[in-house]
Amino acid sequence: MRILKKVVKALGLLAVALVAIASFLLWWTQPKRPVSGVFVRQAGPGIFKFTDIPKGRVLSADDVDAYARRLIVEMTLEQKVLQMSGDSSLWDLVKLVTIEKGKYNDVPITAGADTRLAIPPIAFSDGPRGVVLNHSTAFPVAMARGATWDRGLQRRVGDAVAKEIRAQGGNLWGGVCVNLLRHPSWGRAQETLGEDPYLLGELALPEVEAVQAHNVMACAKHFALNSIEETRNKVDARVDERTLREVYLPHFRRLAEADVAAFMSAYNRVNGDYCGESRHLLREILKDEWRYRGFVMSDFFAGVYDGKKGALAGLDLEMPWTMAYGKTLVAAVEKGEVPLAVVDEAVLRILRRKIEYATRPDPMAYPPALVGAAEHRALAREIAEKGTVLLKNAGGLLPLDEGSLRSVAVVGRLADAPNLGDYGSSRVYPPHTVTIVEGLREALGAARVVHEPGTDLAGARAAAAAADAVVVVAGFDQSDEGEYIPQKPNKDEWGGDRKDLALKAADRELILAVAEANPRTIVVLIGGAAITVEEWREKAAAILMAFYPGEQGGTALARLLLGRANPSGRLPFTVPKDSTQLPPFDNTSLSVEYGYYHGYTLVEKKGGQPRYPFGYGIGYTTFAYARPALDAKEVKADGRLRASVDVTNTGPRAGEEVVQLYVGFPGSKVDRPVKLLRGFEKVALAPGETKRVTIEMPAKDLAYYDAAQKAWVVERVAYTALMGRSSRSADLSSLPFRVKD
Ligand code: BGC
Numbered sequence: 001m002r003i004l005k006k007v008v009k010a011l012g013l014l015a016v017a018l019v020a021i022a023s024f025l026l027w028w029t030q031p032k033r034p035v036s037g038v039f040v041r042q043a044g045p046g047i048f049k050f051t052d053i054p055k056g057r058v059l060s061a062d063d064v065d066a067y068a069r070r071l072i073v074e075m076t077l078e079q080k081v082l083q084m085s086g087d088s089s090l091w092d093l094v095k096l097v098t099i100e101k102g103k104y105n106d107v108p109i110t111a112g113a114d115t116r117l118a119i120p121p122i123a124f125s126d127g128p129r130g131v132v133l134n135h136s137t138a139f140p141v142a143m144a145r146g147a148t149w150d151r152g153l154q155r156r157v158g159d160a161v162a163k164e165i166r167a168q169g170g171n172l173w174g175g176v177c178v179n180l181l182r183h184p185s186w187g188r189a190q191e192t193l194g195e196d197p198y199l200l201g202e203l204a205l206p207e208v209e210a211v212q213a214h215n216v217m218a219c220a221k222h223f224a225l226n227s228i229e230e231t232r233n234k235v236d237a238r239v240d241e242r243t244l245r246e247v248y249l250p251h252f253r254r255l256a257e258a259d260v261a262a263f264m265s266a267y268n269r270v271n272g273d274y275c276g277e278s279r280h281l282l283r284e285i286l287k288d289e290w291r292y293r294g295f296v297m298s299d300f301f302a303g304v305y306d307g308k309k310g311a312l313a314g315l316d317l318e319m320p321w322t323m324a325y326g327k328t329l330v331a332a333v334e335k336g337e338v339p340l341a342v343v344d345e346a347v348l349r350i351l352r353r354k355i356e357y358a359t360r361p362d363p364m365a366y367p368p369a370l371v372g373a374a375e376h377r378a379l380a381r382e383i384a385e386k387g388t389v390l391l392k393n394a395g396g397l398l399p400l401d402e403g404s405l406r407s408v409a410v411v412g413r414l415a416d417a418p419n420l421g422d423y424g425s426s427r428v429y430p431p432h433t434v435t436i437v438e439g440l441r442e443a444l445g446a447a448r449v450v451h452e453p454g455t456d457l458a459g460a461r462a463a464a465a466a467a468d469a470v471v472v473v474a475g476f477d478q479s480d481e482g483e484y485i486p487q488k489p490n491k492d493e494w495g496g497d498r499k500d501l502a503l504k505a506a507d508r509e510l511i512l513a514v515a516e517a518n519p520r521t522i523v524v525l526i527g528g529a530a531i532t533v534e535e536w537r538e539k540a541a542a543i544l545m546a547f548y549p550g551e552q553g554g555t556a557l558a559r560l561l562l563g564r565a566n567p568s569g570r571l572p573f574t575v576p577k578d579s580t581q582l583p584p585f586d587n588t589s590l591s592v593e594y595g596y597y598h599g600y601t602l603v604e605k606k607g608g609q610p611r612y613p614f615g616y617g618i619g620y621t622t623f624a625y626a627r628p629a630l631d632a633k634e635v636k637a638d639g640r641l642r643a644s645v646d647v648t649n650t651g652p653r654a655g656e657e658v659v660q661l662y663v664g665f666p667g668s669k670v671d672r673p674v675k676l677l678r679g680f681e682k683v684a685l686a687p688g689e690t691k692r693v694t695i696e697m698p699a700k701d702l703a704y705y706d707a708a709q710k711a712w713v714v715e716r717v718a719y720t721a722l723m724g725r726s727s728r729s730a731d732l733s734s735l736p737f738r739v740k741d
Pocket residue numbers: 126174221299300425
């Protein structure tokens with residue numbers, strides 16, 4: 001036995017030595033960087049500037065390109081290729097984590113720092129939960145922000161994130177994840193904004209604009225069809241052209257057209273090609289058809305395998321270190337296998353962004369005190385309040401009456417644990433996280449709040465029976481869902497795809513036991529996407545979907561439960577009754593068919609009823625809708641249609657309502673969804689107040705993609721506009737209209 005142990009240990013040491021030698025050789029044989037070893041402590045446009053362009057001089061797009069081209073003329077092939085991959089090496093990462101005891105992305109990850117040519121680096125900080133650098137503000141996860149349906153809040157998140165990045169030496173945020181939620185089992189569901197392409201585009205856009213207004217480049221990721229985690233490095237998403245264009249790409253297009261600075265290619269394959277090597281995605285669609293001017297970076301560590309193929313396909317930057325580019329690319333250009341023009345174009349795209357972002361005037365200064373500023377923490381709380389979705393509130397149990405409430409039992413292991421989301425690349429480390437128990441104790445005084453972890457059912461029952469109300473916190477954490485990092489030694493940090501749409505058996509038993517002991521039971525659900533509720537929902541008086549509510553989540557939840565705030569979140573996805581209502585989710589096959597229908601479009605096409613529909617959510621007040629009206633019965637194919645409705649707050653409290661506009665296609669000659677979201681507006685209404693909400697829709701948004709003609713087609717037929725408070729037909733009024741030439 002002892003010998004066996006020694007052999008295993010020796011083999012382990014040998015493996016470590018081989019990795020070290022291999023990483024050294026990899027580094028040694030590559031072109032040498034003027035700046036190396038940079039998971040830098042100080043980065044950003046501050047370390048060096050473009051020499052002869054004073055910062056603050058506004059350059060036209062032509063000036064920027066002319067300056068970049070002048071630089072390119074002076075550069076050697078090696079210098080050009082060095083712009084095309086990150087400055088780090090595997091050794092830097094090992095050193096950071098082992099010797100310097102830093103955490104991943106503690107400091108910006110740089111690319112293309114060149115002191116000889118005075119070219120500043122790209123200095124990357126990941127997201128989307130906030131800024132991964134150091135100890136920044138941890139906002140509610142992106143899916144909670146999707147549930148706000150609030151463009152203004154997204155703009156404010158972008159603003160806060162950009163300030164925290166600039167204050168810490170970064171100039172690029174990898175936080176705009178707009179992968180469509182095809183299925184709630186996806187481990188990284190928490191990082192995106194919902195299941196609907198229109199909603200994704202509308203909510204990501206203001207965030208991107210706000211980030212870029214502070215001269216921080218935003219990066220839209222992962223292009224494209226990245227929505228299965230455990231096979232993400234290998235799986236081939238098979239998709240037909242129409243589905244690709246209508247379902248999986250419109251939100252990316254929205255951001256490309258808004259001049260988002262960068263795109264990140266996905267790890268997976270699409271129709272056979274790795275996304276970082278996909279000519280169809282990168283060259284034909286993104287750069288040629290959408291006329292995108294920015295650069296494309298690979299996803300990190302294994303995002304491009306074949307350097308020649310990647311460069312020819314239009315992958316401009318390999319991150320975070322050289323594997324497929326470097327000497328391989330230099331040799332390929334020298335042999336004439338990759339035209340020099342391809343390298344020149346990639347460098348132009350990268351330099352263009354660097355010059356634009358390093359020279360534009362800043363709107364303000366960025367002192368270190370901006371990181372975790374009180375204003376940002378208040379924003380994190382506001383988002384948690386406005387992104388929490390109240391799904392059920394039988395008998396108006398919520399909000400709890402603070403005056404008469406003597407004691408609350410808070411039950412569940414997640415109730416007093418900081419639970420901000422997964423432990424993957426989006427992990428943010430705020431200085432402090434308010435748990436739900438802490439939040440309630442702060443609001444009600446410690447004496448009135450009892451916490452029971454729920455591991456002992458008898459104890460939980462007794463605590464519930466003795467309390468005026470019970471809050472069960474149930475759901476998931478980083479061990480159940482998240483970015484999949486198989487090499488992590490601690491099994492609790494594995495993440496991966498969620499195994500089941502239902503709560504774990506222990507949580508389900510806990511809810512049933514506690515609800516039997518006290519019917520005034522409120523269930524707070526924690527997770528990245530839909531959680532099914534069939535087995536226990538009738539027993540719980542109230543249900544809230546709180547996602548991973550961020551560092552101020554406990555304060556926000558306490559305020560919601562006590563009525564100091566009114567929940568106004570709406571589901572950015574469908575909650576099915578069970579998984580048979582959704583597309584199959586297969587995270588073992590290496591080839592998966594991505595069909596045209598998913599989420600609400602699939603449930604509706606099959607004629608079923610979900611448990612909670614897309615767009616659904618209630619609150620502590622009620623809203624009445626008058627009969628909506630269209631401004632015309634006919635609209636030209638290049639025209640716009642306006643739908644208006646008067647909405648009145650008929651309840652006792654101020655609240656926010658999300659007015660939604662869908663379109664149905666009764667006259668279509670092709671297969672189309674029952675309806676599609678095409679507009680929404682969030683309005684705040686005082687009790688008794690009425691507001692007219694008008695939503696404008698360009699008729700071109702009615703188009704379908706005709707793969708044979710390779711064109712978008714707006715049919716000149718009859719349609720219906722459907723306006724109301726959720727995607728459920730009972731919540732919508734229908735108005736017919738036609739499109740004409
Ligand atoms: C993730 C990306 C992330 C990158 C850099 C990858 O593992 O898939 O979302 O931006 O790491 O941290």
